[in-house]
Amino acid sequence: MSTLEADAMREITYCDALREALREEMLRDDRVFLLGEDVGKHWHGAFKVSRGLAEEFGEERVRDTPISESAIVGAAIGAAITGMRPIAEIMFGDLSTLAMDQIANQAAKIRYMFGGQTAVPMVVRMPFGAGASVAAHHSQSLEAWFMHVPGLLVAVPSTPYDAKGLLKTAIRNDNPVMFFEHKLLYGMKGSVPEDEYLVPFGEADVKRSGKDVTIVATLFMVHKALAAAEALAKDGVSVEVIDPRTLTPLDTETIVNSVKKTGRVVIVTEGCRTAGVGAEVAAILAEEAIDYLDAPIKRVAEPDTPIPFSPVLENFVIPDEKKIIKAVKDVL
Amino acid sequence: MSTLEADAMREITYCDALREALREEMLRDDRVFLLGEDVGKHWHGAFKVSRGLAEEFGEERVRDTPISESAIVGAAIGAAITGMRPIAEIMFGDLSTLAMDQIANQAAKIRYMFGGQTAVPMVVRMPFGAGASVAAHHSQSLEAWFMHVPGLLVAVPSTPYDAKGLLKTAIRNDNPVMFFEHKLLYGMKGSVPEDEYLVPFGEADVKRSGKDVTIVATLFMVHKALAAAEALAKDGVSVEVIDPRTLTPLDTETIVNSVKKTGRVVIVTEGCRTAGVGAEVAAILAEEAIDYLDAPIKRVAEPDTPIPFSPVLENFVIPDEKKIIKAVKDVL
Amino acid sequence: METYPLLEKEKLKELYRKMLEIRRFEDTVFELFGKNLIPGTIHLYAGEEAVAVGVCANLRKDDYITSTHRGHGHCIAKGAQLKRIMAEIFGKKTGYCKGKGGSMHIADFSVGMLGATAVVGAGIPIATGAGLSIKLRGTDQAAACFFGDGASNQGTFHEGINLAATWSLPVIYVCENNLYAMGTSQSAVMRIKDVADRASSYGIPGVTVDGNDVLAVYNAANEAIKRARAGKGPTLLECKTYRRRGHSRFDPATYRPEEEAEAWLKRDPLPRFRTQLLETAALTLEEITRVEEAVSAAVEAAVQFAMESPYPTPEEALDDVYA
Amino acid sequence: METYPLLEKEKLKELYRKMLEIRRFEDTVFELFGKNLIPGTIHLYAGEEAVAVGVCANLRKDDYITSTHRGHGHCIAKGAQLKRIMAEIFGKKTGYCKGKGGSMHIADFSVGMLGATAVVGAGIPIATGAGLSIKLRGTDQAAACFFGDGASNQGTFHEGINLAATWSLPVIYVCENNLYAMGTSQSAVMRIKDVADRASSYGIPGVTVDGNDVLAVYNAANEAIKRARAGKGPTLLECKTYRRRGHSRFDPATYRPEEEAEAWLKRDPLPRFRTQLLETAALTLEEITRVEEAVSAAVEAAVQFAMESPYPTPEEALDDVYA
Ligand SMILES: Cc1ncc(C[n+]2csc(CCOP(=O)(O)OP(=O)(O)O)c2C)c(N)n1
Ligand SMILES: Cc1ncc(C[n+]2csc(CCOP(=O)(O)OP(=O)(O)O)c2C)c(N)n1
Ligand SMILES: [Mg+2]
Ligand SMILES: [Mg+2]
Secondary structure, three states: OHHHHHHOOOOOOOOOHHHHHHHHHHHHHHEEEEEEEEOOOOOOOOOOOOOOOOEEEEEEEEEEOOOOHHHHHHHHHHHHOOOOOOEEEOOOOOHHHHHHHHHHHHHOOHHHHOOOOOOOOEEEEEEEOOOOOOOOOOOOOOHHHHHOOOOOOEEEEOOHHHHHHHHHHHOOOOOEEEEEEEEOOOOOEEOOOOOOOOOOOOOEEEEEOOOOEEEEOOOOOHHHHHHHHHHHHHHOOOOEEEEEEEEEEEOHHHHHHHHHHOOOOEEEEEEOOOOOOOOOOOOHHHHHHHHOOOOEEEEEEEOOOOOOHHHHHHHHHHHOOOHHHHHHHHHH | HHHHHHOOHHHHHHHHHHHHHHHHHHHHHOEEEEOOOOOOOOOOOOOOOOOHHHHOOOOOOEEOOOHHHHHHHHHHHHHHOOOEEEEEOOOHHHHHHHHHHHHHHHHHOOHHHOOOOOOOEEEEEEEEEOOOOOOOOOOOHHHHHHHHHHOOOEEEEOHHHHHHHHHHHHHOOOOOOOEEEEEEOOOEEOOOOOOOOOOOOOEEEEEEOOOOEEEEEEOHHHHHHHHHHHHHHHOOEEEEEEEOOOEOOOOOOHHHHHHHHHHOEOOOOEEEEOOOOOHHHHHHHHHHHHHHHOOOOEEEEOOOOOOOOOOHHHHHHHOOOHHHHHHHHHEE | OOOOOOHHHHHHHHHHHHOOOOOEEEEEHHHHHHHOOOOOOOOOOOOOOOHHHHOOOOOOOEEEEEEOOOOOOHHHHOOOHHHHHHHHHHHHOOOOOOOOOOOOOOEEHHOOOEOOOOOOOHHHHHHHHHHHHHHHHHEEEEOEEEEHHHHOOOOHHHHHHHHHHHHHOOOEEEEEOOOOOOEEEEEOOOOOOOOHHHHHHHHOEEEEEEEEOOOHHHHHHHHHHHHHHOOOEEEEEEEEEOOOOOOOOOOOOOOOOOOHHHHHHHHOHHHHHHHHHHHHHOHHHHHHHHHHHHHHHHHHHHHHHHHHHHOOOOOOOOOOOOO | OOOOOOOHHHHHHHHHHHHHHHHHHHHHHHHHHHOOOOOOOOOOOOOOHHHHHHHHOOOOOOOOOEEEEOHHHHHHHOOHHHHHHHHHOOOOOOOOOOOOOOOOOOOOOOHHHEEOOOOOOOOHHHHHHHHHHHHHHOOOOOOEEEEEEEHHHHHHHHHHHHHHOOOOOEEEEEEOOOOOOOOEEEOOOOOOOOHHHHHHOOEEEEEEEOOOHHHHHHHHHHHHHHHHHHHEEEEEEEEOOOEEEEEOOOOOOOOHHHEEEEHHOOOOOHHHHHHHHHHOOOHHHHHHHHHHHHHHHHHHHHHHHHHHHOOOOOHHHHHOOOO
């Protein structure tokens, strides 16, 4: 079931949805615990995702750490390979750079290097994305890096529904999952069922059906793509919006089939353009669907600059409805 | 002038060519100095690139460091923004993960964040690549990550000629340059002029001209591509081999023009396939040359696994002549 | 009251003026932020003025500093212009970084302020590098590196200071220990009381001072910088201090026990130094008042400058990526 | 000779046997490597046997260790099988990691050997995590984390140990100080003599022992592990030792001053312990000889097993990426 069909349900925020996932899984499985900077009772995480959890589960299971990103991820790994199921929070995704060895060389490779003797069931939650005027060190989108690391899974929820369902799946998964949250989505409301559900990895969600152009979009860009699609519909252009929901595994089939149907594709992601997520999607299509493409592939992404502070500048670099509409018109 | 035309010159190894570049630039400019683990007189770098330099320039300018990758890069940055031109060596490129914050958040962004007040003229030299049976932590190729970071330049020399010319250019460049050396190339000999020369950034080298298929290849893969081209020539297939030499800036024009001519392209790189260098090249072609493509784009890369230790396994994952030939035949 | 080396009157006045500039500047930023005139987030230096001012008063213009997310005070203390700092915080084109950096990323290379990083601890090895550069160029400059108690748990602290110690670089590492990293108290994330004790891991001196006493800071920094310039290597200088407000934006800082906060806030470095100046007759009330008036005017002028300055044009976002 | 708690005869024999197993194993690997039978590179533990054996003799099978690029000795000391270690080093399918890991990445989860990392210092926070897991699960297990003097300059050392100290985790951090990191002597990269002194940065005990004296190591580790199991938190245990050969492969280690090398090589932990056993009449010559014969046979059997084992099939490279 897609988020957009779920109109009848209660509406909660992305932030609340994530918290529900954490809480339910902590109730369900004693091995699940949280660690990170200020995730506990004094702050509840920079975006308040863990509000109430330290109070409910105690400080043993909701652990404030020193500002030590390498040790946070390393400790999660050590716990994961000895029977626990840690969920580490890195306060801003940009700071994953400080833990890249632990993420990319240790968590991702331990199972393989050791011939399958162990697994590393852990989740690293990280807020990413631009748009909050917090400049170059707090605004990046680095999904592409993690897609380039075999052994990691990468989840990119765009709605409260997906956020909850994917996070629960991530926690139950036996591999290290890089879980990307977009900082502008935390406050966004959406329908989320009361009953338990999971969103499987590797299943894209068609957030809007259409027949003229396919847009592949992730995270906050899904909403901008939907707005663009709505506007384009008024001009008689029928846009299909596909949200991969996980980048590893990537539901290539749904994307390729959509493009086979529409013959045209625009890929909309944050993160700078070069060697970003859009490059991989474009490459797959160039390999698998080139005969169906009636126009060049278009990528809409951030230009190759750091994210600037001033809203005037920042708005210029973040993809928006207008840029998406222009790209769609370019491929029509 | 391309390496391959330089037959009349003296032959030296890639390692010696790099050393000559370091030495010449250190002689030329007092501000240039080296730092890194065991780059000095006791070891001369893991691959002996700095042999003789500590002896010639002294330990002040060829500095052994503790095993502290973050501090090595951070110190290089601090020196660069206060008037020096440091060359940092990270003993194995896989360990750049330990310095990713300093590289991607500091070196790359300092100029931009500070509104152009300063520049960060430094080089980070790193050996990358598989094939030496040194397993998952000493065999990666992570070029794609650095391409995805605006503010960095990325050089990928495949021959002694290019190695020397690009390194000299890198040292004189005012931006942070990530300089990738392939560990299997150090011992490879090639023609290098006695006279000073530079290889400009952003100019691909056509390592072999052809008309039926374009191969874009980097680093060690250039040589495998050339061998494949040679073999294919015997079957009457004319292959053009393009070596971008720098990935940032990328000479899109030469690649696109070649593909416009041949209509077919195979991209051959190390590094795992997903979201790798090949993805960006494919995406550019899907955007700019789709109407000229007579066949799907093909990427030949490492599969999405860490690099295994046992030679049997490692040979299976590294792209080789056979896989390249197969890919070329697939697009014919 | 301890005794300190006698400072000239002009120097004392300068210390007071700088501290006050920071205080007024920060109070103004807080207000303007509340009025939605400042985008993003802010981390104010109010309460910690004695640290930056006490340290930087020992530095020459050609000496260096590196700074943090809580950096306005460092900029002011090192001699950057209030108006261009304020303009940057507003995201204006006339700001030090043309609006690209904002509150967390101000730099003024013309006064040796090498910039603020918003990655906690990331400035530490960079300061080490500035020290290395000084050593290689053979000048008698020095560098001061500011960071928090929280930052002292980062790997970069360990690597950066060890490297400077190994090479005897002219850097002083100034830990602004305000007892908290966001909502996390120091005691929850390390088993030691004084961060300065970590100096022994690197074989360098570690000194802890009252960071709310500008003369104590001045004095300790003076020693450390003398050592640095003399080629004797780095010092770890810990200054115990306290934020007057929350960590950022609207953080009410309820995690700080009331008695603790009360006790610390009473030790506000500004009135304390003011009283001291008057009691020791170093400055007259009139002189002090004149400083206060001048500072108010300067901060007001800075706000006006920032308000009236243009925003950058959107396309400028594409500039300054490469040299 | 110092006095140590009286160990049972069987325990003493076990210590000697394990040390000898490591020595013979490593000497054999060296030879085989020279004959091009082993791919890649090797970092031998010969000379440092007393450390791994002295520490691991205090550990139960369900306790954990983490290891390094110089890890064969750790594996053997923790109870992994010689033949499967050797097979891994050969890149064979019967190796612990099915040939995927090789010399630098051996693990045997069945005996609590959580694996070797080739990234210097990367195992330190992972050991912290194993300690955290023990604490959360409420068992009385302990974890030992091996790393070198060079590794103690990595940020992970600082972050990983500080975290364990903060949470009082049952981990002992064993610094195998062999005075060099590749060609770099300790004195060239830190200003302190004893790495154990860094413990004070974390408010935990730091102990330095003669790492070539297996009973000294045993004893110090015993204390530390008792503390750990009792919930009193981590210890930093530094064992001074020396490699018998170069860092890796064909490194002739000419950077080590001759007198230094000579003095240290004379203090070889193996003959030293053997003499001690005989002099104190703990074991008879005959008993010792029997151990020596058994070890030789075991190492030979390991080589034979490795030689006769099949390589993995190429396609197996694609397995084990995800669980
Ligand atoms: C490496 C890193 N981790 C986390 C953060 C988020 N963060 C910003 S400020 C801060 C607290 C810093 O504490 P401290 O170093 O004591 O400085 P203070 O804010 O108290 O001046 C944190 C955790 C960050 N910016 N960088
Ligand atoms: C993070 C990192 N930096 C550099 C290297 C290259 N390297 C491998 S072993 C080694 C020396 C390690 O020294 P030490 O920690 O003292 O251990 P030892 O080899 O002496 O046992 C170095 C620099 C590495 N593997 N990892
Ligand atoms: Mg603080
Ligand atoms: Mg060592």
